[in-house]
Amino acid sequence: MVKQASLLSQLEAIVGADGVRRSDELSAFAVDGLTPQAAVAPSSYEQVAEVLRYAHTEGLAVIPHGGGTHMHIGNVPGRYDIGLSLLRLDQVVEHEPADLTVTCQAGITLDRLQRHLGQHGQLVPLGPAWGEEATIGGILAANASGPSRHAHGAPRDFTIGMKVVTADGRITKAGGRVVKNVAGYDLCKLYIGSLGTLGVIVEASFKLAPTAKVERTAVATFETPGQACAFAADLQRRGLTLRAVQLLNATAASAVELAQQGLCALVLDLAGTPQAVERSRREIGDLAQDAAADLRDEENAAKAWESRMRLGSTEEAYLLCKATALPTHLSALIESLETVDGPPHILALPAVGVLYASWPRLEDAEAAVGRLRTAVTAVDGSLVLERCPLDIKPRLDIFGDPPPSFDLMRRVKEQFDPKGVLSPGRQVGRL
Amino acid sequence: MPNSSLIRDLSRVVGRRWVLHEPEDLLVYEYDATIERGLPEAVVLPYNANQVSQVVRIARRHNAPVTARGAGTGLSGGAIPCDGGIVIVTSRMNRILEVDAGNRIAVVEPGVINQDITDAVAPHGLYFAPDPSSQKVCTIGGNVAENAGGPHCLRYGTTTNHVLGLEIVTPEGDLVWLGGKTADPPGYDLTGLVVGSEGTICIVTKVIVRLMDCPQSTVTLLAIFDEVDQASHAVSAIIGQGIVPAALEMMDRNTMRAVEEAVQAGYPPDAGAVLLIEVDGLEEETREQADSVRAVCEELGARELRIGFSAEDRERLWAGRKGALGALGRLAPSYYILDGVVPRSKLPAVLRGVYEACDSFGFQVANVFHAGDGNLHPNVMFDERVPGATQRVLDLGEVIMRLCVEAGGTITGEHGVGYEKRNYMSWIFSEDDLEVMAGVKLAFGATDLFNPGKIFPSSKGCGEVSSRMKAAIAKVGPDAYV
Structure with a gap:
């Protein structure tokens, strides 16, 4: 073990005095209650590499940080010596609007990147909550996505290249900057x-999407999640220009004042050309009438969007889980999760088969987790405890039982990080 | 000489009928759609995943490399057994095991033909989006191995965007599921890693594919230009309008000439290039977009525009494009298909470079390609019988790939690296980059069991193990994970 004083002077030699965080700033780098001995914010890829080379040689554990909005996802780290902030690497590296691609550094926040692209009528289809603070690198590392994946897919679908510093401190490249690439x-x-x-x-390249000419939001309310899911499935078959479809259970819907007490809400975000949006809205109206569902337009769509998204990643939550199931099993899953203490706030993406459920408090969290796992297993889904009380977290694998391919995952980790330098223990099966 | 104990072991697993080892039978499996050749020792046609697993175990015991083969339509030598050994042909594993229309997924075996998936799910109003030109014969297993693309990848992505899970056979012969039917499976995305790995780390035995809803309306436009330059500027301008068409294809004068002779598409003989643009979605959307596309093309000098709304009209507009590769056979005894990608904004300049390079080598070239993606396919016309011609064509290919890389692009957009382009890998990837990739191979324990001689640079010819892999293996030992 390296002494803290020597650790700090070594790190200062790499990143300079202004790159080393003061001891009173270390608490911002805490992960699951563990605070590192030191934290650095390198200002170049080469400095990131050098920090890792040093950590690799000394056998120190490093956890990379972006805006810190998704650091609760992952198992309790096995070891943690150095916090590595990417926030000083925050530049747009290349954006040629005619190519509809962008390359940026990992530490740029999502909102800043979107503002830059928006000036050119483009956007990167990433969309988790907390875009003001969430960084591109952090979003990718956490595979964080938002409701717009309904139309645009998940980060894996439009990330075309990356620069990555390896555990032993080499700056490497994956993919490239063109939209189609199968080299290697x-x-x-x-x-x-x-x-x-x-x-x-440390850097990522994306395929971009043009911003929609028109956006509009409508909210339909239903008595049960089953009715809402059936309505959503019906809509999807019609190929309407839906950018996102979100289902809020009654508890969540009333918390953001989208529905009367006891009703769940289906929020329909339309985006596209003016006539197509108009036509989609009309068709939704007709369908709602047939289904005897109450439908209204939501005027302040952007604000409503953010408040809903925060439901799915709220800091106040005592327990926040992400569950997946086949779309046809989603309403059954929602209903069985609602019986677990709570009632929880649930935000679901019916067409994708993903939901986020959060509990503000729980009598017996461990027992509740057991019941959640049973509910998810019953529909062949998966459950990740994204935010979990620290008194029970160390005893749990937040990902549940390792998947059948775990052995291969373990070998991948061993090849990429044989000395366990990078965020040790945080992945599935404590990799 | 075939190894008789190997043949006996294989026959015990799959039955004698499904093991080929006579020279005349093996010859059929020594090639794919590229120039390279490699003769296997034995060809096996397993019936199911379990048999594949046993074949892999036998191969291991006999130290024989294994190369998986679908329909052999690959364009980078991916199915050629460079080091001999066993070729596993997936054509008997061609069952569609499950169609779940409500969840828009299907589970299929690797030997299922791409088009057959769409045909099977069409009654539900669904389709499988990746559409390589060979889709009527190529198999999903091959599509997964190469991460195959096609004209409609522009809007909907390549194979990797449409595969949710895979059952694989590992180099140890174990059957393992990666990913699954539901979104975001916990742990590393090994499915995404295996798609496009060109059969070098595992053999795929089942595929869970994502299906898409058929669009309500599709409009196809065909724009004829006097000059290639005008057409390639139109490509950027359409994208710049905020329109991402479903497909945006280009054909140049030589291609049109061949097509005209073959299918009489009605292309004017003096035209320089034609763009085929397809938009899909709601009727209102496609009409609005078609109007914008038409305006852009006219502004950039299109001399003629044709538009198709009905299925028949659209098919007529596509006929020239779909028949293009076949028609090129009229221009020369052989042609060599290249595959490179450049940023869309560099298309005009790189295309000019391609014509100049072909001129200087004295070969005719016909360009027919996915312009919207910046994915070039120059087809170089030559005569294999002329001594030295094949080598000169390969040299020209190298020059053209350099142009793509210098423009900020890559050496393959959808055909794969395979054998042919493995030495170009070091143009775009450093030693360190390649070593990280080699780490994946080691993690799977694949070393040189599966499809040796592919992807990784090597100065050795077909039949010798890459020195880099050898060095990497020496570090850990060949049986590190066994």
């Missing part, structure tokens, strides 16, 4: 969602 193994897929356990993402 598709390592971007591996780094997305790796939770910083395979490499430190």
Whole structure:
């Protein structure tokens, strides 16, 4: 073990005095209650590499940080010596609007990147909550997505390249900057969602989408999640220009004042050309009438969007889980999760088959987790405890039982990070 | 000489009928759609995943490399057994095991033909989006291995965007599921890693594919230009309008000439290029977009525009494009298909470079390609019988790939690296980059069991193990994970 004084002077030699965080700033780097001995914010890829080379030589554990909005996702780290902030690497590296692609550094926030692209009528289809603070690198490492994945897919679908610093401090490249590329193994897929356990993402390139000419939001309310899911499935078959479809259970819907007490809400975000949006809205109206569902337009769509998204990642939550199931099983899953203490706030994406459920408090969290796992297993889904009380977290694998391919995952981790330098223990099966 | 104990072991698993080892039978499996050749020792046609697993175990015991093969339509030598050994042909594993229309997924075996998936799910109003030109014969297993694309990838992505899970056979012969039917499976995205790995780390035995809803309306436009330059500027301008068409294809004068002779598409003989643009979605959307596309093309000098709304009209507009590769056979005894990608804004300049390079080598070229993606397919016309011609064509290919890389692009957009382009890998990837990739191979324990001689650079010819892999293996030991 390296002494803290020597650790700090070594790190200062790499990143300079202004790159080393003061001891009173370290608490911002805490992960699951563990505070590192030191934290640095390198100002170049080479500095990131050098920090890792040093950590690798000394056998120190490093956890990369972006805006800190998704650091609760992952198992309790096995070890943690150095916090590595990417926030000083926050530049747009290349954006040629005619190519409809962008390359940026990992530490740029989502909102800043979107503002830059928006000036050119383009957007990167990433959309988790907290875009003001969430960084591109962090979003990719956490595979965080938002409701717009309904139309645009998940980060894996439009990330075309990356620069990644390896555990032993080499700056490497995966993919490229063009929209189609099958040269070599598709390592971007591996780094997305790796939770910083395979490499430190320092740069990423994306396929972009044009911003929609018109956006509009409508809200339909239903008595049961089953009715709402059936309505959503019916809509999807019609190929309407839906950018996102979100289902809020009654508890969540009333918390953001989208529905009367006891009703769940289906929020329909339309985006496209003026006539197509108009036509889609009309068709939704007709269908709602047939289904005897109450339908209204939501005027302040942007604000409503953010408040809904925060439901799905709220900091106040005592327990927040992400569950997946086949779309046809989603309403059954919602109903069985609602019986677990609570009632929880649930935000679901019916067409994708993903939901986020949060409990503000629980009598017996461990027992509740057991019941959640049973509910999810019953529909062949998956459950990840994204935010979990620290008194029970160390005893749990937040990902549940390792998947059948766990042995291969373990070997990948061993190849990419044989000394366990990078976010050790945070991935599935404590990789 | 075939190894008789190997043949006996294989026959015990799949039955004698499904093991080929006579020279005349093996010859059929020594090639794909590229120039390279490699003769296997034995060809096996397993019936199911379990048999594949046993074949892999036998291969291991006999130290014989294994190369998986679908329909052999690949364009980078992916199915060629460079080091001999066993070829596993998936054509008997061609069952569609499950169609779940409500959840828009299907589970299929690797030997299922791409088009057959769409045909099977069409009654539900669904389709499988990746559409390589060979989709009527190529298999989903091959599509997964190469991460195959096609004209409609522009809007909907390549194979990797449409595969949710895979059952694989590992180099140890174990059957393992990666990913699954539901979204975001916990842990590393090994499915995404295996798609496009060109059969070098595992053999795929089942595929869970994502299906899409058939669009309510589709409009196809055909724009004829005097000059290639005008057409390639139109490509950027359409994208710049905020329109991402479902497909945006280009054909140049030489292609049109061949097509005209073959299918009489009605292309003017003096035209320089034609763009085929397809938009899909709601009727209102496609009409609005078709109007914008038409306006852009006219502004950039299109001399003629044709538009198709009905299925028949659209098919007529596509006929020239779909028949293009076949028609090129009229221009020369052989042609060599290249596959490179450049940023869309660099298309005009790189295309000019492609014509100049072909001129200087004295070969005719016909360009027919996915312009919207910046994915070039120059087809170089030559005569294999002329001594030295094949080598000169390969040299020209190298020059054209350099142009793509220098423009900020890549050496393959959808055909794969395979054998042919493995030495170009070091143009775009550093030693460190390639070593990380080699780490994936080691993690799977694949070393050189599966499809040796592919992807990784090597100065050795077909039949010798890449020195880099050898070095990497020496570090850990060949049986590190066994």
